[in-house]
Amino acid sequence: MSSLVHAHAAILSIGDELVRGQTLDTNSRLLSSRLMQLGIETVEHATVGDDLGALVGAIKRLASRAPLVIATGGLGPTDDDLTRDALAAVLGDRLVEDPDALAQLSDRLRSRGREVSAAQRMQALRPERAQCLRNDFGTAPGLFARIRVEGAEADIFCLPGPPGELVPMWESLVVPQLRPEPGLTIRTRFLKLVGIPEAEAASRVPGIMARDASPQVGITASGGILTWRIRYRGPMPPAAAESEVDRVAQCIIDAMGEHVFATGEVTLAAAVLDALKARTQMFATVESCTGGLLGAQLTAVPGSSAAFAGGFVTYTNALKQSLVGVRSETLDAHGAVSAECAREMAAGGVERTGADWCVSITGIAGPDGGTAEKPVGTVHVGLAKREHSGARVSSRAFRIPGGRDDVRERSAMSALAMLWFALRGKDPSAKLLWEQETGSV
Amino acid sequence: MSSLVHAHAAILSIGDELVRGQTLDTNSRLLSSRLMQLGIETVEHATVGDDLGALVGAIKRLASRAPLVIATGGLGPTDDDLTRDALAAVLGDRLVEDPDALAQLSDRLRSRGREVSAAQRMQALRPERAQCLRNDFGTAPGLFARIRVEGAEADIFCLPGPPGELVPMWESLVVPQLRPEPGLTIRTRFLKLVGIPEAEAASRVPGIMARDASPQVGITASGGILTWRIRYRGPMPPAAAESEVDRVAQCIIDAMGEHVFATGEVTLAAAVLDALKARTQMFATVESCTGGLLGAQLTAVPGSSAAFAGGFVTYTNALKQSLVGVRSETLDAHGAVSAECAREMAAGGVERTGADWCVSITGIAGPDGGTAEKPVGTVHVGLAKREHSGARVSSRAFRIPGGRDDVRERSAMSALAMLWFALRGKDPSAKLLWEQETGSV
Numbered sequence: 086m087s088s089l090v091h092a093h094a095a096i097l098s099i100g101d102e103l104v105r106g107q108t109l110d111t112n113s114r115l116l117s118s119r120l121m122q123l124g125i126e127t128v129e130h131a132t133v134g135d136d137l138g139a140l141v142g143a144i145k146r147l148a149s150r151a152p153l154v155i156a157t158g159g160l161g162p163t164d165d166d167l168t169r170d171a172l173a174a175v176l177g178d179r180l181v182e183d184p185d186a187l188a189q190l191s192d193r194l195r196s197r198g199r200e201v202s203a204a205q206r207m208q209a210l211r212p213e214r215a216q217c218l219r220n221d222f223g224t225a226p227g228l229f230a231r232i233r234v235e236g237a238e239a240d241i242f243c244l245p246g247p248p249g250e251l252v253p254m255w256e257s258l259v260v261p262q263l264r265p266e267p268g269l270t271i272r273t274r275f276l277k278l279v280g281i282p283e284a285e286a287a288s289r290v291p292g293i294m295a296r297d298a299s300p301q302v303g304i305t306a307s308g309g310i311l312t313w314r315i316r317y318r319g320p321m322p323p324a325a326a327e328s329e330v331d332r333v334a335q336c337i338i339d340a341m342g343e344h345v346f347a348t349g350e351v352t353l354a355a356a357v358l359d360a361l362k363a364r365t366q367m368f369a370t371v372e373s374c375t376g377g378l379l380g381a382q383l384t385a386v387p388g389s390s391a392a393f394a395g396g397f398v399t400y401t402n403a404l405k406q407s408l409v410g411v412r413s414e415t416l417d418a419h420g421a422v423s424a425e426c427a428r429e430m431a432a433g434g435v436e437r438t439g440a441d442w443c444v445s446i447t448g449i450a451g452p453d454g455g456t457a458e459k460p461v462g463t464v465h466v467g468l469a470k471r472e473h474s475g476a477r478v479s480s481r482a483f484r485i486p487g488g489r490d491d492v493r494e495r496s497a498m499s500a501l502a503m504l505w506f507a508l509r510g511k512d513p514s515a516k517l518l519w520e521q522e523t524g525s526v
Numbered sequence: 527m528s529s530l531v532h533a534h535a536a537i538l539s540i541g542d543e544l545v546r547g548q549t550l551d552t553n554s555r556l557l558s559s560r561l562m563q564l565g566i567e568t569v570e571h572a573t574v575g576d577d578l579g580a581l582v583g584a585i586k587r588l589a590s591r592a593p594l595v596i597a598t599g600g601l602g603p604t605d606d607d608l609t610r611d612a613l614a615a616v617l618g619d620r621l622v623e624d625p626d627a628l629a630q631l632s633d634r635l636r637s638r639g640r641e642v643s644a645a646q647r648m649q650a651l652r653p654e655r656a657q658c659l660r661n662d663f664g665t666a667p668g669l670f671a672r673i674r675v676e677g678a679e680a681d682i683f684c685l686p687g688p689p690g691e692l693v694p695m696w697e698s699l700v701v702p703q704l705r706p707e708p709g710l711t712i713r714t715r716f717l718k719l720v721g722i723p724e725a726e727a728a729s730r731v732p733g734i735m736a737r738d739a740s741p742q743v744g745i746t747a748s749g750g751i752l753t754w755r756i757r758y759r760g761p762m763p764p765a766a767a768e769s770e771v772d773r774v775a776q777c778i779i780d781a782m783g784e785h786v787f788a789t790g791e792v793t794l795a796a797a798v799l800d801a802l803k804a805r806t807q808m809f810a811t812v813e814s815c816t817g818g819l820l821g822a823q824l825t826a827v828p829g830s831s832a833a834f835a836g837g838f839v840t841y842t843n844a845l846k847q848s849l850v851g852v853r854s855e856t857l858d859a860h861g862a863v864s865a866e867c868a869r870e871m872a873a874g875g876v877e878r879t880g881a882d883w884c885v886s887i888t889g890i891a892g893p894d895g896g897t898a899e900k901p902v903g904t905v906h907v908g909l910a911k912r913e914h915s916g917a918r919v920s921s922r923a924f925r926i927p928g929g930r931d932d933v934r935e936r937s938a939m940s941a942l943a944m945l946w947f948a949l950r951g952k953d954p955s956a957k958l959l960w961e962q963e964t965g966s967v
Contacts, residue, residue: 102746102755104568106559107716107791111550113573118547127545128580132554132571135744139569163728164735165744205725222927224725247747249928275548284646284665287604294605303576303606305543306688314543350548370818370839376825377811377818380839384817387893387930395845398811398821400836404879408836438845452828486663487690489828 089231089238092266093126095147099158099168100246101134112157112251118350119255121273124265125153126318135159140171148175148232148239153263158246160225162204168228168243169210175232178212186217186226193224218242218258223250227258269318270326272300274334276313278344279353279502286311289340293333300333309498310353311344313337343509353501354382354389360508361392361442368504369440370396371409371430373421373447374464379497394440399430405447409433422447424465424480431467435476442507443469443476444500448483450492462486464496468503479503530672530679533707535566536588539573540581540599540609541687553598553692559791560696562714565706566594567759576600581612589616589673589680594704599687601666603645609669609684610651616673619653627658627667634665659683659699664691668699710759711767713741715775717754718788718797720943727752730781734774741774750939751794752785754778784950794942795823795830801949802833802883809945810881811837812850812871814862814888815905820938835881840871846888850874863888865906865921872908876917883948884910884917885941889924891933903927905937909944 096116102108110132117127128151133139140159147154159168173180187209191201208225211217218227228243242259244251265271278286283306287294293302300317315333317326338345346356361368370379376398383393397408402421405411410433411426419425427445434443448464455461462485469476481503485495537557543549551573558568569592574580581600588595600609614621628650632642649666652658659668669684683700685692719727724747728735734743741758756774758767779786787797802809811820817839824834838849843862846852851874852867860866868886875884889905896902903926910917922944926936 098571100746101744102748102753103555104558104571105562105714106555106557106568107753107755108746108748109550109552109555110571114544114547114550116547117545121546127547128575129584130539130545130551130571130573134569143570161747162725163745164737202725202729204728249932252929273546284603284643287645288643296605303542304604305541305549306602307543307549312543312548314548372818372821373836374825375822376830376834376836377813377821377839378825380813380818380841381816381822381934384815384819384839384841384891385931385934389817390841393817393841395814395817395839395841395849397838397849398818398825398836400821400825400831400834404836407880408838408878437849439848450825488693490826491690493822493826 088264089152089240090266091125091153091240091264092269093128093151094120094153094155095129095131095151096127097143097147097154097156098130098132099135099140099156101165103132103158104134112246112248115248115252116155116157116255121271123260123263124269124271125263126271135165135167137167137171137174140167141174144171144175144232144241145234148234148241149237152237152239154239154241155259156241156243157251160208160227160243160245162208162224169212172215172228172230172241172243173212176212176214176230178214180210181213183209183211183217183226186211189219189226190224218244218254220245220250220254222253223247225250227254229262268320270321270323272317272323272326272330274315274330275349276315276334276337276341276345277347277351277353278311278313278341279309279346279505281311281341281344283311286341290337293337300330302333309495343506343511346505352382352386353498353505355386357501357505357508358383358386358389358392360505364508366392366441367394368392369394369434369438369443371434371443371445372396372398373400373405373430374450375446375493375497376400378493379444379446379500382497394438396434396438396443405430409437420459422449422459422463422465424482427465427467427480428478431469431480432476432478435469435471441471442504444504446496446500448492448496450489452489460484462492464492464499466496466500466503468507470507529705530593530681531707532566532594532681532705533710534592535561535568535594535596536570536572536592537568538584538588538595538597539571540576540597542575542606544573544599545575553687553689556689556693557596557598557696564701564704565710565712566704567712576606576608578608578612578615581608582615585612585616585673585682586675589675589682590678593678593680595680595682596700597682597684598692601649601668601684601686603649603665610653613656613669613671613682613684614653617653617655617671619655621651622654624650624652624658624667627652630660630667631665659685659695661686661691661695663694664688666691668695670703709761711762711764713758713764713767713771715756715771716790717756717775717778717782717786718792718794719752719754719782719785720750720787720794720946722752722782722785724752727782731778734778741771743774750936784947784952787946793823793827794939794946796827798942798946798949799824799827799830799833801946807833807882808835809833810835810875810879810884812875812884812886813837813839814841814846814871815891816887816934816938817841819934820885820887820941823938835879837875837879837884846871850878861900863890863900863904863906865923868906868908868921869919872910872921873917873919876910876912882912883945885945887937887941889933889937891930893930901925903933905933905940907937907941907944909948911948
């Protein structure tokens, strides 16, 4: 087969549960991020339901738009799995049974004492001119075909939807077949910032986002975090492109100061952990309204155990008292959602874990529990630093807009931001992005 | 303006950060789920970058496919925000400044002691025949227009990307304008299951997923949870449609038994919390490799405090000993990732929180830390039930395939499943879906 240059790509996600909003599609993001690392830019994601006509239309359209199409989903053993049929229709092929795929399926099931049912056997079908892609982590093989639409050629890889099957197949069977455009260099860089509003950040580097500039620069605000994206795409040799990207990145970094917490795909949690590791210090958490979310974000980072000790989820008032020593007088006088309670939680966390730092979070995530004085979104974050005699404790009050998830996410982010600024020797009370944007306390 | 029936919808997400995989798009799911509740079915999601040509092409195409298009993103104050320009190009309109939008922007910024910059002022522009949609939670107004493509008409609503702005605008400004098809009834039902493989579940109700059946039935496996989707779409009166859906649901429920944990959009965490509330029992967690993820999932459910007390994140061995009383002999003899340690963690959790139940999780999430004997994915879950004298403790060993995130997610799910089966009086050691699918321990 002649070699086709995969200058750019399109991604198709398949499933009623996706298009109707029951399930969140995370595959498209994963695949386009991996493609970008390989120098192949994704130009579109599309999601359609388990409908043969919609599927055939989407495959043809995407194949006419990009020489590489990656499709996920619709390969399972049930009647609503139509990717095989759609690909056969696009190719004008009939479906044939692939003996190797059937043998593998049979081996797989036999090793667990099961037989191949009629439904499962359907998974060994492929369009006549397509190839099966072996799946070592599930029963549905993938499919590969070269298709031709309106005179244009495209390679299509159809992969199973579950990430545990998709990712190994992507690595071992798709990546080796990809051919990024020769002579084209793509270099990207991300700068991640906390505690500065989007308009303010943009105004510090005027003109940098001109649409015809090279490298091209863009900015995004999401969940209280700003991201500058710098991207070179052109004929320069890699080293020259790299130094162009470096030059622009440095210009932005100089203008943004301590708000920059990472260059690259690094979360604020990972940046905070790195800063702690550099000081060989340990960190603990005491969470109420976030219920473990901050700990989950920290431990999502590989190697987090070098700087994160653990902590407490003190969801009830009784556990705030028994696990971290919040005083009943404090709860009576100020309530659990108060600066005083947050401070005692943080101090108790340092004392009972032996960590160098402890962050505490207590707040009203909603939808219920708000009052006129303490509406939903009222959150107090405490920060304690171990000292020779006890702990130095500070706290901040936030009023976070949005629903329960927003309040919890922003609470965790704000707690990390407080610790980030403290570790940089800055005032941990520096205003954060969403505070300036929403005019909250 | 004549009234247009919104028989179905398409969703467009806009942003380089989305199409290139830097940011996960959660808006499309949210919007299509809300549309479905209103009886409007989404037929496609598309995501394109900050490129005027791509944007214009996508708007035209989606408008020719559906009479309702909801677009998010690209309305901000920076040069890569091109939704206004794209809509103007589709309409053939020039951009004009909207006096009300400018006044609102100016008031908003003045209340925080700031002036409208030239960049921010751009946000008050709209295509001549479009309307601005007031944004009370950010600076960028939305846009509404009726567009005509290839003789077909469509309504397009362009909304800001941040969910904290999108959701209130959706509720107050978009929903009242929506007109689902009159005389068309849509009824959907979800049945959620744990501990049964997809092929096994499907084989118990043969033929139910025939593509031409009504109600239509589909099944999806995701993260160890199976979901049956039942949907009626047709001319029946609502009560008759409802009873048709009921009939099919009951037929599936009868065949699936205790594996069904919810009818509706309910997480396993929420189902477990409901089962505990019905018994007025409290639950606690002791998490190691999940670091708070299980607690975060539980407390994502509003009202979780009625059944979830809190617990411990014992990420280091030192905290396993000091916070929940794991014995150093246990750690020396068996290691932290062992049934023995999981059981002591769970027993300690019940003892130190006073809760009725405690689940513990200890495992190797990777990518490092695996050994030949305990490879990455080895996880032990402990379950303790308070009894008159101490606690009754059981445990299970799992070998979970996939990467760090998979191992952590499946660990949390498996812990909840153990508790679910225990609360239903079933053997908590019943094999779970992913175990049968992957043949693990």
